[in-house]
Amino acid sequence: MPPFSPKPAGASGPGAPRLVTAAARLLADAPGLLAAAAAVGLALAVHALVPVLPAMTLAVLLGLLAANLPGVGAWTAGAARPGLDFAGKHLMRAGIVVLGLKVSLVDVLGLGWQALLLITGVVLAAFAGTYAISRLFRLPPRVSLLIATGFSICGASAIGAMAAVRRIRQPETVLPVALVTLCGTLAIGVLPLLVQPLGLSPEVFGAWAGASVHDVGQVVATAQTAGASALAVAVVVKLTRVILLAPMVAAAGLHHRRSADDGAALPPVVPLFVVGFVALAALRSTGWLPLPVLDAAAVLQDLLLGMALFGLGSAVRVGALLHTGARALLAALASWLLIAVLGLAAAALMFPAR
Template identity: 75%
Template sequence: MPVPRSFREPGPDLPGRPGRLLPGLATAAVALAAAFLVHRLVPALPAMTLAVVLGVLAANLPASGVWTAGRARPGLDFAGKHLMRGGIVLLGLKVSIMDVLGLGWLALVLIVAVVAASFGGTYLISRLFRLPPVTSLLVATGFSICGASAIGAMAAVRRIRHVDTVLPVALVTLCGTLAIGVLPLLVHPLQLSAPVFGAWTGASVHDVGQVVATAQTAGTAALGIAVVVKLTRVLLLAPVAALAGAHHRFAPRAGNAADRDNAKLPPVVPLFVLGFVAMVGLRSTGWLAEGWLEAGAALQDILLGAALFGLGSAVRIRTLLHTGGRALLAALASWFLIAVLGLAAALLIAG
């Protein structure tokens, strides 16, 4: 059976022909402006989630679908891969080691335990639903750490094809959006205080923007602790990526000795992950003025938003319905598991 065009491995980016990228990058820029406009009008809708949704719409509407699968495809693939890495680097400017340490050692241990249990549990659930190992790995990474950013980082570390990140990004966006609507409805039935709800949101919702959209419904007390708990999870992106890179580099691989010797080994820690760590260190020094931090956050939103639109524009709903039924069930089961783990940790952290 031929592979649908939108799910084929994109060709290499050709630096000598930058004109190939312009149509797709321009399309992403227009879509991103629309996402920011809608977010400004309806703050409860995160701009990053809107970028993915607009990408999916662009891929599945007749006229725009031809465009995103044709002339715009090289630029959209470039955005989904390379701009994603730039956004991950700048994500480090949101994480301060001082804020993380301010949670206390018990909270830090609990957050690490939740991430580890979420990762292992989500991977196991995905495999039980017979998802491929690569898809299971990416879903587990995105659900347990920081959504699409973590999926992009893991894909780069493990040399996973860009096309294989499409389904995991769609699932993590769907479940993160589900949390925005569902978690606030449970505050009163579960009799949660604002700090506990904030800690629960930070420990269980996937993307930073989705955490903010969810936690702000319970006020500033919930939002403050939610962001710190979430950014502590984000900080774990670096060691998880390093461990994945070391395993991929040194673990035995199939094939004959000549093939293994000739294979280009990936770095243990990619440069963009080192850049993320460097930005965390820079933010933690306190040297950067608030204006620089705001500029970095704005640029990060632009890069990640364009990347997410590019990834969303590769999703074909018809193909997803035929191939992603089991994946959707696995994602919902994993979402429930992480919500339960996060609530247990939140009750211990802020209860």
Template identity: 65%
Template sequence: MRAAVPGLLAAAAAVALSYLLHRLLPAVPVLTAAVVLGLLAANLPGAAARAAGSWKPGLALAARKLLRLGIVLLGLKVSLVDIADLGWSALVLIVALVLAAFAGTYGICRLFRLPGDEPVLIAAGFSICGVSAIGAMAAVRRTRTEDTVVPIALVTLCGTLAIAALPAAGGLLNLPPGVFGSWAGASVHDVGQVVATAQTAGTAALAAAVVVKLARVVLLAPMTAAAGLLARRADAAQGPGAGKRPPLVPLFVLGFLALILVRTWGVLPEAVLDAAAVLQELLFAAALFALGAGVRVRALFASGVRAVAAALASWVLISGLGLAVAVLLAG
């Protein structure tokens, strides 16, 4: 733990600076600022040496453990009662949306020949719940932490673009608040980005967006379990020498499910839920800074152009699917 202190202090300072940047420039989300600060730390002279040296143990701890703690706390945002109020037809539509978005994004990433686990990680992040889904999927597939950086950067980039692009498109299409909110909830990646996008159209849009988005978030557990089952089967096909089998459902995903039940029972006061939401964003910001601090720009350019093109194409696809679902939900 002593070796991790310098890196954890650097992450804490970056989180504070991310919040300051967000206060000065509200259009810049905290998590986006954290990723950018991490990239700067990894590539500017002086800071780069520390990121690769004395900060490295603490940053590795933040990138792995703090991200997973944040995913666990995400469960406190999900109430099964609110989701059940959507009705069975709406839930079936949302499940179909997530499956279609996952398959479509995976196919696009394969078409652009993205390497390794990038296609499945990007598909999970875009279709389910952004950074949280990437972290969970990486765990069951035993993906190296450094290989999650490009998918996380892309999901953060496109989610941030949505904050500006969707309200502009909603205005041009003259969408009612409820339809616009459902569209944001169905197509924007992270929960915070959904809130930032939907609130531009008022409280009715925000309410619709949050419940649709949280219905997508619940699918994190079954999608992760399915990925874990496929990974186990692949290891079994390689024979007994394949090594330790990946978990069917990681422990932190079970914690996420447990906190969904806690939220659904309604035993926690609003003050505790609000504090947990702030803590979750702090954990994610620290983890994203740490992940960004592991990226060398020269190495990123190896697949960066193709990855950005694939991400933008996937974003257009998911936005179209989300709009279709929003219109059907309104009907």
């Protein structure tokens, strides 16, 4: 009779090693995830007190502070790093899925075909122009691709989606996210100052903000300075840009598959989280979802994307950014100017002066 050898508690069965691994991973991720959740709570509270400051922009800025303050920076680079990296990758993708519930195809089609063609033209021209400018400033091709995607479509969310389909490592997304946040914040301060000098109507200004400002929250913060009519137009124009995320990512995925080595593992043409984004956008467009569900989804999206952006911001070291990012900053500012001009031209065509 073989000698009795007791098994450790909780270690019996074929699935036990997986449970132990999952528990260990959860313990490793917990400090960073809790810090990200606390930062988003603070960002939302500040946004509630000062609505002109978008919560997502504040989440990135809090991440930058956490990465560069003495003492805290060592913690974000050490014990908190696994959870912050998890947030930057996986919670970003979950947030993109929930973002689909903000997109109503009925509202988008209500703009009319001329406006839809103009917005699509702005996105394509902004993408091509930003990529060309980034390469002109000798930025790496993958970083240039991410900057072009974020600037032309919907900021950090688009950067995360493109990075996934092109198998771009998370550290390479840090600089594009920082740049798109910086330029989007710049738009909040600059664009409203130009309403009077340019003689813009609220509708034209709203369309301009929606067509040229990067993140959804930044669009709202910019457009609301000109009133409710400007904000209504801005949101619909912006969400039209957002829905173009799916075909842009699909095109990038198809190109990547064609150019990949024969022995390389091929990524899906469209990642599952982008499929989820499209599915929820279609569900929103049916009108079946009650307002409380949409409101709850908006809160969930803010939480997921805010935690992801805090995680990405916490990976940015300002010293290294200043040392290596001068060319990138100049490229971003040139691209921001290009997109502002393209967006203004499209807005003027959408709402011609009477």
